[in-house]
Amino acid sequence: xxxxxxxxxxxxxxxxxxxxxxxxxxxxxxxxxxxxxxxxxxxxxxxxxxxxxxxxxxxxxxxxxxxxxxxxxxxxxxxxxxxxxxxxxxxxxxxxxxxxxxxxxxxxxxxxxxxxxxxxxxxxxxxxxxxxxxxxxxxxxxxxxxxx
Numbered sequence: 001x002x003x004x005x006x007x008x009x010x011x012x013x014x015x016x017x018x019x020x021x022x023x024x025x026x027x028x029x030x031x032x033x034x035x036x037x038x039x040x041x042x043x044x045x046x047x048x049x050x051x052x053x054x055x056x057x058x059x060x061x062x063x064x065x066x067x068x069x070x071x072x073x074x075x076x077x078x079x080x081x082x083x084x085x086x087x088x089x090x091x092x093x094x095x096x097x098x099x100x101x102x103x104x105x106x107x108x109x110x111x112x113x114x115x116x117x118x119x120x121x122x123x124x125x126x127x128x129x130x131x132x133x134x135x136x137x138x139x140x141x142x143x144x145x146x147x148x
Contacts, residue, residue: 005031006071013054013064013083022046025070029077032140041118042077042138048111049081049134057085057132077138079119084131091126 007028011017022043029042050066058064069080088094095112115122119136126132 004071004073009068010065012062013058013066014062015054018047018050021050021068028070032072034140038140045115045118045136048114052111053081053083057083075140077140079136080133082133087128087130087132088126089128091124
């Protein structure tokens with residue numbers, strides 16, 4: 001059994017913190033020596049999950065807290081992005097491609113679809129008035145292994 005490594009990051013639900021979250025997770029995961037595509041996938045899902053928390057969970061209120069927990073064990077990354085915001089009334093509807101509850105913001109409605117396609121596993125738990133937690137998992141094919 002290998003040692004696990006983890007980090008937890010909390011920040012205000014401000015849109016300018018989305019890039020900070022993305023870069024922080026990418027830096028942490030870089031220890032596994034991911035390919036550029038894998039790193040891009042991870043940065044993208046962090047962006048999507050954090051943006052959803054800020055825009056939908058907290059309705060763009062800057063006083064909420066977004067929490068990211070990242071863990072690495074062996075060649076696998078486990079990510080959790082959580083908010084204590086509004087929650088999702090109809091999760092199955094929210095997961096439908098192109099569905100958005102904020103059409104006035106010209107959102108694409110592809111957040112969950114992107115997360116599902118870029119990660120090996122995704123699990124969403126949500127409760128109206130309590131918040132949303134997105135747990136994701138991705139196995140990293142280390143570049144070191146590719147060249148051996």
